[in-house]
Amino acid sequence: MAEVVLHQISKTFHNQNVVKGISLFVPDGSFTVLVGPSGCGKSTTLRMIAGLESATEGEIRIGDTVVNQLPPGKRDVAMVFQNYALYPTMNVFDNIAYGLRNRGTPKKECKVLVEEIAEIVGLTPYLKRKPSQLSGGQRQRVALARAMVKKPKVFLMDEPLSNLDAKLRNQMRVELTSLHKQLGSTFIYVTHDQVEAMTMGDQIVVMNEGNIMQVAAPMDLYQEPENLFVAQFIGSPAMNIIPAENGSGNLWGFRPEKAVILPDAVSQVGGQEMLTLRGRVVSREILGAESLYYVQTEKGRVVVKVDTDNGVDIDSNVQVCVSPSYLYEFDQHSGKRIVRSATERNQMLAGGGV
Numbered sequence: 001m002a003e004v005v006l007h008q009i010s011k012t013f014h015n016q017n018v019v020k021g022i023s024l025f026v027p028d029g030s031f032t033v034l035v036g037p038s039g040c041g042k043s044t045t046l047r048m049i050a051g052l053e054s055a056t057e058g059e060i061r062i063g064d065t066v067v068n069q070l071p072p073g074k075r076d077v078a079m080v081f082q083n084y085a086l087y088p089t090m091n092v093f094d095n096i097a098y099g100l101r102n103r104g105t106p107k108k109e110c111k112v113l114v115e116e117i118a119e120i121v122g123l124t125p126y127l128k129r130k131p132s133q134l135s136g137g138q139r140q141r142v143a144l145a146r147a148m149v150k151k152p153k154v155f156l157m158d159e160p161l162s163n164l165d166a167k168l169r170n171q172m173r174v175e176l177t178s179l180h181k182q183l184g185s186t187f188i189y190v191t192h193d194q195v196e197a198m199t200m201g202d203q204i205v206v207m208n209e210g211n212i213m214q215v216a217a218p219m220d221l222y223q224e225p226e227n228l229f230v231a232q233f234i235g236s237p238a239m240n241i242i243p244a245e246n247g248s249g250n251l252w253g254f255r256p257e258k259a260v261i262l263p264d265a266v267s268q269v270g271g272q273e274m275l276t277l278r279g280r281v282v283s284r285e286i287l288g289a290e291s292l293y294y295v296q297t298e299k300g301r302v303v304v305k306v307d308t309d310n311g312v313d314i315d316s317n318v319q320v321c322v323s324p325s326y327l328y329e330f331d332q333h334s335g336k337r338i339v340r341s342a343t344e345r346n347q348m349l350a351g352g353g354v
Ligand code: ADP
Pocket: 013, 014, 018, 036, 037, 038, 039, 040, 041, 042, 043, 044, 045
């Protein structure tokens, strides 16, 4: 087990700077997820930690060791890829034992280790089978077992579930999370899927264009995004963004699930000042108990997630209402979030201008 520290790491490919001086602390035993759109530098970052790419600049430390100059085999990490290549002619046992034998581990010890790991990942009944006689999920487990058997300090996983179908992917998510708890080792996991990141990670690193946009626990990312990028990347559907009404030229944001939708004729009750956008329902997607309403308002199109049985129809005129406690404000130039107190937010809506 070990912590991993990146200090001002950059990577340049043919004059193209794809990782731009990032610094990151991965706590020992954490499940850290790197998430971001395709091409943002996640795999490159992971490969630099693994030693499969060299860092152009900066320092990488695993435990107490600066590993920049160490080859992959000396870093005490194991990597699991999306396209796990198993040896087709070897059975499951031999596939798992392969790396150990390469290291010269004695036969008896090999057997003990392989059987122990096979038990953990539920492969004990399949040790004699060839990869072609296994399901996709079982093959993925062999790939994991092969990584685990070497007892690395750090597991590096690059989109290991993206080749599996949705149902199996869900199941493997749960299995990986419990495996992490069981092993207590440090996991660094790459995905472009924010739902996967939110459900699996205890520390999430949001990346964009070679930079780290925010590092936080899942609920903190959702509730306290530090910038417009994170606000719109985390959460589905994405946060609505409209021009601020306080004359600042900034942007306001609210999440689809934090707004309510009312028929236009209904007048609001209660003393609280609400952000109110008037508009017309242009479409609706019924998800089940909840529906997404797309509303064309004078501030642009917004989406609202509300109970399906709320009685609002397509084409009707509505008001979308948001409590000031659910309003976010972002700087128009930098995209940085401007944090305001509850009192300040209420004044903004009342036209007080902050
Ligand atoms: P991600 O995993 O987030 O999708 P990558 O780290 O794979 O992104 O890639 C980041 C950028 O670096 C992309 O623009 C990609 O084309 C480029 N890149 C990755 N590997 C290489 C390479 N070996 N040679 C040149 N460019 C590369």
